[in-house]
Amino acid sequence: MDKIVRQFLQEVESRNQNEPEFMQAVTEVAETVIPYIVQHEIYYGQNILLRMVEPERVVSFRVPWIDDKEEIQVNRGYRIEMNSAIGPYKGGLRFHPSVNLSVLKFLAFEQVFKNSLTTLPMGGGKGGSDFNPKGKTDTEVMRFCQSFMTELFRHIGPNRDVPAGDIGVGSREIGYLFGQYKRLKNEFTGVLTGKGVSWGGSLIRPEATGYGVVYFTEEMLRHKGDGLKGKKVVISGSGNVAQYAAEKCLHLGATVLTMSDSSGFIHDPEGIDEAKLAYIMKLKNVQRGRIATYVEQYPNATFHAQKTPWGVPCDVALPCATQNELNGNDAKALVKNGCTCVGEGANMPSTPEAIEVFHKSKINYAPGKASNAGGVAVSGLEMAQNSLRYSWTREEVDAKLKGIMIDIHKSCLKYGDEAGFVNYVKGANIAGFVKVADAMLAQGVV
Secondary structure, three states: OHHHHHHHHHHHHHHOOOOHHHHHHHHHHHHHHHHHHHHOOOOOOOOHHHHHOOOOEEEEEEEEEEOOOOOEEEEEEEEEEEEOOOOOEEEEEEEOOOOOHHHHHHHHHHHHHHHHHOOOOOOEEEEEEOOOOOOOOHHHHHHHHHHHHHHHHHHOEOOOEEEEOEOOEOHHHHHHHHHHHHHHHOOOOOOOOOOOHHHOOOOOOOOHHHHHHHHHHHHHHHHOOOOOOOOEEEEEOOOHHHHHHHHHHHHOOOEEEEEEEOOEEEEOOOOOOHHHHHHHHHHHHHOOOOHHHHHHHOOOOEEEEOOOHHHOOOOEEEEOOOOOOEOHHHHHHHHHOOOOEEEOOOOOOEOHHHHHHHHHOOOEEEOHHHHOOHHHHHHHHHHHHHHHOOOOOHHHHHHHHHHHHHHHHHHHHHHHEEOOEEOHHHHHHHHHHHHHHHHHHHHOOO
16 A cells, blocks of 8 residues: 555656645645545546646736836736536635745645535635735735736636635735726626625635634544633634634633744733734734734733744644644644644644654644635635625524534544544545545546
């Protein structure tokens, strides 16, 4: 079996050289899915996984725009349309200097499995640009978004490819992108999700990823006869996902000890309560400040520059910042300090070495494709509401989100239960694979 997996990975790597993030994602899936394929005749010999790792379409384009000094700037734009076997391509747009083909292909590949797990009819895609919105004026961001959409609009549509937000793409960017799409196409359709509630957006969408990871984490603990109430939680990040993960933890009776950004993390031993969280939300969302400012407002907390929070003793860890933020040594520190549950709010935040530590320690560990699927789940619900020209209440959307996360947990149990220990990586990968593979087989070699 090891030889079959190794041969497959060698073939994929030969086609995708110098793409470490993409190969990391493919390797994780291959190690759990290929043994399943070999054991099931319907998939064996069909090269299903080889077809899945090859994007159906890769679009790359130039994005010229003019800054406030009237100087011409040029960025690169991308859209990876990975797999449409179960529905139109669905996945976010990321604006960040780290964006390249490897990062976007890894995200698009993960999105295929994540979207499959939601049980909603959505394929997988991802896109973005190496443009950095930080430090830019609203006018500069608008000009960039309009230039970006002037090319992207040719490749997307409500029944073809439906982008959403991601890192660097919030409500401001979605608004500018949607406005330019409407201007170019002369039509009002649900082509983007994450829209404002007054113009086609869904209630709970901003909260969805953060709420979803906490709902999934609660299910992991419940499966062991426990829950989040009274638990100490460390969270990385202070953006959208981290903020609402913290909020839902507080709703369920947990104590949140940390949050972070690229400058370092804050540790509040008294706990980040609702008032403190409201301060962080204003700091990050309105003032666009740095997390270090928190300790000026709350002097009993400490700020740790250029460090991550994984050395703080806790019961539950929720990495909600970015990929590969939690390494093997971090994982060992978490386990040593009493952590029994890790739920990924970001995409692939744990390195392979960290995942190995979690599995050897037999603690609950949920990969992002399962635990952070809440965001795309509510994006799917937004698409449904747009098609119906109807809006559900906050309570209705939240209930549907919670139900989807519970169902994803059940799917992970179905394929990941190993004599009492649940291998959520294996469960999520196989559950996501089966639905997409069955659709691909039914549709022929296309």
